[in-house]
Amino acid sequence: DAGITQSPRHKVTETGTPVTLRCHQTENHRYMYWYRQDPGHGLRLIHYSYGVKDTDKGEVSDGYSVSRSKTEDFLLTLESATSSQTSVYFCAISESWGDHSNQPQHFGDGTRLSIL
Amino acid sequence: AQSVAQPEDQVNVAEGNPLTVKCTYSVSGNPYLFWYVQYPNRGLQFLLKYITGDNLVKGSYGFEAEFNKSQTSFHLKKPSALVSDSALYFCAVRISGAGSYQLTFGKGTKLSVIP
Numbered sequence: 001d002a003g004i005t006q007s008p009r010h011k012v013t014e015t016g017t018p019v020t021l022r023c024h025q026t027e028n029h030r031y032m033y034w035y036r037q038d039p040g041h042g043l044r045l046i047h048y049s050y051g052v053k054d055t056d057k058g059e060v061s062d063g064y065s066v067s068r069s070k071t072e073d074f075l076l077t078l079e080s081a082t083s084s085q086t087s088v089y090f091c092a093i094s095e096s097w098g099d100h101s102n103q104p105q106h107f108g109d110g111t112r113l114s115i116l
Numbered sequence: 117a118q119s120v121a122q123p124e125d126q127v128n129v130a131e132g133n134p135l136t137v138k139c140t141y142s143v144s145g146n147p148y149l150f151w152y153v154q155y156p157n158r159g160l161q162f163l164l165k166y167i168t169g170d171n172l173v174k175g176s177y178g179f180e181a182e183f184n185k186s187q188t189s190f191h192l193k194k195p196s197a198l199v200s201d202s203a204l205y206f207c208a209v210r211i212s213g214a215g216s217y218q219l220t221f222g223k224g225t226k227l228s229v230i231p
Contacts, residue, residue, distance in 0.1 A: 004159075031217075042120075042206060042221040043160070050217070058218070090159055102148045102167045102210075105219060107159030 003027050004108035006091050012114045019078040021111050023091030025071075030096035032074040033105060034058075034066060036087040043090065049074055081115045088112050118143040120209050122222035129197045130230050137192040137225045139207030147209050149190040150219070151181055154204040166190060177201070197229045 003026030013019055023032065031050055035043040035058075045058030047066040055066050063085060065077045078085055092105040119142045129135045141147055148167055152160040164175025171183045181192045190207060207222040 033219075040223060042223040044221075045218060048217050056217070092160075102165065104150060104162040104165055105160075106162065107152075109157070109159045 004091060004093060004106065006089075006108040006111050008111060009109070010112045012116065013081055014116055015082055016080050019081050019113065019115075021076045021089055021091075021113070023074045023076070023108060025074075025091075025093050027093060027095075027106075028071060029093040030071075031094045031103075031105075032068065033092040033094075034064075034074065034076045035090045035092065036060065036085075037090060037110070038087050046076065046089075078113075083115050086113060086115045118147075118209050118211060118218065118220045120207050120220055120222035122205075122207055122225045124225050125223075126226045126228065128228045128230060131199055132196050135194050135197040135201070135227065135229070137205050137207075137227060139190045139192065139222060141188050141190060141207070141209040143209055143211055145211045147211065149181075149183065150208040150210070151175065151179070151190075151192050152206045152208065152221075154206065154224075160206060163192070199229045199231050202227055202229045 005024045007022045033048040034046040037043050044060045046064050047058055049055045049068045067075045089111045091108040094103045094105045121140045150165045151163040154160045163179050164173050166173050166183045174180045179194050183190050204224050204226050206224050208219050210219045
């Protein structure tokens with residue numbers, strides 16, 4: 001398994017509070033991604049990073065921000081959590097050699113986030 | 117725009133029988149296609165990919181997939197199903213090219229292999 005650690009693995013919080021999820025990799029991969037998984041929707045991209053301090057929005061980025069100050073860490077922040085952000089969040093990484101778009105992404109085991 | 121359809125929410129198959137999980141895609145440009153498997157409380161695991169060349173792609177755990185450009189399909193297959201193959205399967209598509217970051221997933225197909 002790729003060296004990807006997500007923390008925390010489970011979190012329960014209240015509406016309106018800020019929440020930060022962490023993804024840590026030991027593979028030195030350039031690309032990192034945050035997805036959310038919801039029943040009936042598959043996985044949807046929230047934000048991605050193509051290098052340190054280089055990030056961009058995915059298809060469901062509203063209400064989320066990210067930061068990447070080091071190659072190995074990619075943080076996802078819910079600025080003011082809402083019940084609609086209750087989901088399972090996955091981090092993924094991929095290599096950058098050659099045509100990076102044909103490199104498979106490797107996933108962490110997810111964070112289950114419940115917002116009450 | 118790119119999209120993936122997995123027309124079956126659930127597929128049931130008897131152990132030892134061949135299995136097929138269907139996937140069709142829509143993309144403007146040359147596609148890169150992927151299959152992933154997810155076991156309960158785990159992340160997605162990469163099974164195989166199609167980039168170019170031979171339309172039959174072989175992957176992990178005895179799985180293979182057939183790329184059909186005219187039908188825009190990329191169905192996952194295995195000659196003989198195992199109970200341990202029971203899981204959630206996702207097809208995904210990406211446009212080829214250095215500027216492409218978006219990997220679009222289907223909604224998933226739950227495979228149940230019955231002993």
